[in-house]
Amino acid sequence: MTVRLVYSEHPPKERPHPMSGRVSCNDCSLSPICLPLAVRPDELEQLDSIIRRGRAMKRGEHLYRAADPFDAVYAVRSGALKTYSVSEEGEEQVTGFYLPGEIVGMDGISTAHHVSSAKALDTATVCEIPFERFEYLSARIPTLQHHFFSLMSREIQADRELHLLVSKKSADDRIAALLLSISARHKRRGLSGSAFRLPMSRYDIANYLGLAVETVSRIFTRFQQQGLLRVEGREVEILDRGGLCGNAPQEILEKQG
Amino acid sequence: MTVRLVYSEHPPKERPHPMSGRVSCNDCSLSPICLPLAVRPDELEQLDSIIRRGRAMKRGEHLYRAADPFDAVYAVRSGALKTYSVSEEGEEQVTGFYLPGEIVGMDGISTAHHVSSAKALDTATVCEIPFERFEYLSARIPTLQHHFFSLMSREIQADRELHLLVSKKSADDRIAALLLSISARHKRRGLSGSAFRLPMSRYDIANYLGLAVETVSRIFTRFQQQGLLRVEGREVEILDRGGLCGNAPQEILEKQG
DNA sequence: CGGCTCATTGAGTCGAGTCAACACCCGTGG
DNA sequence: CCACGGGTGTTGACTCGACTCAATGAGCCG
Numbered sequence: 169m170t171v172r173l174v175y176s177e178h179p180p181k182e183r184p185h186p187m188s189g190r191v192s193c194n195d196c197s198l199s200p201i202c203l204p205l206a207v208r209p210d211e212l213e214q215l216d217s218i219i220r221r222g223r224a225m226k227r228g229e230h231l232y233r234a235a236d237p238f239d240a241v242y243a244v245r246s247g248a249l250k251t252y253s254v255s256e257e258g259e260e261q262v263t264g265f266y267l268p269g270e271i272v273g274m275d276g277i278s279t280a281h282h283v284s285s286a287k288a289l290d291t292a293t294v295c296e297i298p299f300e301r302f303e304y305l306s307a308r309i310p311t312l313q314h315h316f317f318s319l320m321s322r323e324i325q326a327d328r329e330l331h332l333l334v335s336k337k338s339a340d341d342r343i344a345a346l347l348l349s350i351s352a353r354h355k356r357r358g359l360s361g362s363a364f365r366l367p368m369s370r371y372d373i374a375n376y377l378g379l380a381v382e383t384v385s386r387i388f389t390r391f392q393q394q395g396l397l398r399v400e401g402r403e404v405e406i407l408d409r410g411g412l413c414g415n416a417p418q419e420i421l422e423k424q425g
Numbered sequence: 426m427t428v429r430l431v432y433s434e435h436p437p438k439e440r441p442h443p444m445s446g447r448v449s450c451n452d453c454s455l456s457p458i459c460l461p462l463a464v465r466p467d468e469l470e471q472l473d474s475i476i477r478r479g480r481a482m483k484r485g486e487h488l489y490r491a492a493d494p495f496d497a498v499y500a501v502r503s504g505a506l507k508t509y510s511v512s513e514e515g516e517e518q519v520t521g522f523y524l525p526g527e528i529v530g531m532d533g534i535s536t537a538h539h540v541s542s543a544k545a546l547d548t549a550t551v552c553e554i555p556f557e558r559f560e561y562l563s564a565r566i567p568t569l570q571h572h573f574f575s576l577m578s579r580e581i582q583a584d585r586e587l588h589l590l591v592s593k594k595s596a597d598d599r600i601a602a603l604l605l606s607i608s609a610r611h612k613r614r615g616l617s618g619s620a621f622r623l624p625m626s627r628y629d630i631a632n633y634l635g636l637a638v639e640t641v642s643r644i645f646t647r648f649q650q651q652g653l654l655r656v657e658g659r660e661v662e663i664l665d666r667g668g669l670c671g672n673a674p675q676e677i678l679e680k681q682g
Numbered sequence: 683c684g685g686c687t688c689a690t691t692g693a694g695t696c697g698a699g700t701c702a703a704c705a706c707c708c709g710t711g712g
Numbered sequence: 713c714c715a716c717g718g719g720t721g722t723t724g725a726c727t728c729g730a731c732t733c734a735a736t737g738a739g740c741c742g
Binding site for chain 2 (some may be wrong): 259263274279284308310321322328331334335365378412
């Protein structure tokens with residue numbers, strides 16, 4: 169099979185286009201699912217004023233590395249990132265994938281330095297939210313404080329679901345759950361929930377889910393044979409959502425909202 | 426072996442004794458590791474005034490259940506709790522163990538109802554912190570707000586370490602890491618870091634770490650044969666910390682501070 | 683004393699890992 | 713232009729760590 173599937177939303181890029189780095193939260197298409205959802209229009213200006221917008225990143229570039237001083241969290245604007253940590257034996261552990269509208273970097277708050285690294289999986293754009301100023305602001309905007317508590321709480325919830333997934337479910341279930349999660353997060357942004365491009369490699373998927381690359385590959389192939397999916401490299405189309413759910417019985421492991 | 430090991434700190438209970446439910450944060454021996462560590466003496470009064478102290482719980486009693494409305498987080502004062510969720514298939518997933526000085530219930534913030542259940546593993550006492558009032562207060566006490574962000578961030582960190590443990594490490598490593606974690610958390614409270622009583626059953630340990638009960642049992646036995654541990658039911662003495670660390674290479678999976 | 687839960691131990695099986703080979707794509711450079 | 717090499721993905725054959733099933737023992741409560 170050599171036909172290139174074309175239903176990915178990658179080219180063309182979503183609005184706001186990465187080039188237009190100056191777009192304020194007001195004009196950003198992601199604001200209904202990002203931080204701004206928590207604040208009134210008149211407060212949005214204050215939030216807007218502390219955000220450094222539109223930092224562009226190339227594939228493979230680091231947003232921060234473990235042990236870097238922590239002084240900001242980041243909202244993903246376009247593209248995708250992964251976070252990972254490295255154990256003393258040097259083995260990498262992928263801890264999360266972050267899509268547009270999601271907040272990355274919250275794990276560094278308690279230690280004043282990052283405990284993991286964040287790397288762009290693709291060309292990406294992020295908005296930097298200096299944390300000290302953000303704390304100052306969130307003490308003055310109750311809904312913002314509450315929303316950030318919520319976001320962190322949701323991150324904890326997602327980690328717990330992942331814990332269940334990795335500690336109790338079969339390899340099939342894990343892959344299905346990841347696919348459904350990414351699907352749901354796409355749909356939330358108004359994109360197709362059934363056809364999309366995976367931003368991460370098989371290696372990253374395997375690492376994240378606690379599997380071997382070969383296992384991931386085999387399961388993708390089998391899902392395709394079973395008519396659950398259409399797979400072509402990183403392009404995926406979900407053909408039988410019900411069948412996948414049967415494999416990943418617990419809802420969808422969402423990341424944030 | 427039928428000798429009952431006596432080095433557990435269980436009887437006698439730690440001060441403050443569960444009976445003395447009225448002890449204010451000021452007089453609580455846990456305050457250096459609990460919420461109060463973040464506030465000045467004059468602010469402590471305000472925090473103190475919103476806390477409902479010394480709720481006593483019997484072994485097996487629920488602090489809250491999944492789907493209960495969320496309106497408070499809880500500081501463990503004595504005893505121990507576990508949190509768990511139940512998947513649609515009815516299987517339980519233990520998501521955490523909470524010892525004195527630790528905060529439980531943060532996973533319910535985003536949904537306004539709890540997504541997991543919390544159950545006493547032993548006779549326990551908890552201090553209830555009504556969350557709405559707490560948010561009001563933390564907007565006025567910057568260090569308190571920051572500390573709570575920190576606590577949640579640390580919870581996320583701990584979950585990520587657990588993720589690594591469960592998805593990449595052998596059964597031996599997982600057990601060793603759990604023992605070292607509990608040891609460290611004991612030591613933080615000024616108790617023995619080498620001899621203590623596990624508050625949870627083998628079943629809970631297995632469930633938490635993604636193992637079968639039989640595996641946990643076998644490994645405890647083997648660790649004892651290798652001279653790493655002394656085990657007698659739930660009483661544990663760590664004999665060779667270095668040997669255990671060799672099994673659990675990553676530091677110690679701490680929960681909070 | 684039964685009945686219960688919790689813990690331990692043994693025997694056999696299987697899901698997923700490891701090792702190894704190969705196919706594909708893409709950029710580089712002769 | 714094609715050859716080369718590295719990164720990424722797929723497939724097959726074999727192995728093994730941890731699970732399952734099963735039986736027994738220890739402690740606790742009514």
